[in-house]
Amino acid sequence: MQHKVRFGAAVLLGTVCAALTSCGYGVREQRLPETGATLEGTVSYGGETVPLALIIVAGSNASATGNIDDSTGRFSIQNVPLGEVKIGINIDAAKGELQGKLMSGYYQGPDAKKKGIVAPPKVVNVPKKYADPNTSGLTTTISAGSNTFDIKIPK
Missing domain, CATH: 1.20.5 (Single alpha-helices involved in coiled-coils or other helix-helix interfaces)
Structure with a gap:
């Protein structure tokens, strides 16, 4: 017992x-630092607009992420790290988000346009090396306030 x-x-x-x-x-x-800096722009691969991707902005001590808005083709990320940053373009993360939208009824077949429902955007497959900020080779410098960086990846 x-x-x-x-x-x-x-x-x-x-x-x-x-x-x-x-x-x-x-x-x-642990709270993320609020830098007040924003980064916005577009992404293209081989001249074709990338409508879906998770954008990763990595500084030396912090990082920030944001998605491309599939209705406008632009991204806008808040509180990005200041100074030199590396950028990653993760398509797989966006594919997961799109799959969730499709499952929730976001797109309802070829007659969707007639019903006022927008068809899902085409997925542009950017090479995997661009998914990781450390291997993408994409960099920019972020200063306080609003920053614009249109990312053009050649084929």
């Missing part, structure tokens, strides 16, 4: 510790 009580107490203690940890108790919240 005493063994069962100890085991029960150990399970209860483990459950309480797990619950406190998962609720964030004792874990310090």
Whole structure:
């Protein structure tokens, strides 16, 4: 009987510790720095506009991300790191988001235009090396305020 009580107490203690940890108790919240700088622009690959992508802007100590708006073809990212940054263009992340939209009824077949529903944008497959800011070779310098950078990737 005493063994069962100890085991029960150990399970209860483990459950309480797990619950406190998962609720964030004792874990310090780390906030992203608010630089106030924005980066906006377009992305093209071989002269073709890229309508879907996750844009990753990586500085030496922080990063920021944003999606291309599939209705305008532009991206706008808030609080990007200041100074020299590397940029990644992740198409796979955007494909996942598009798949979610398709599953939710975003596009409803060839007759969708007649019903006022916009067809999904064409996916432009940018080479995988551009998905990672460290291998893309895409860089720019960010200053305080609004920054514009149209990314043109040759084929």
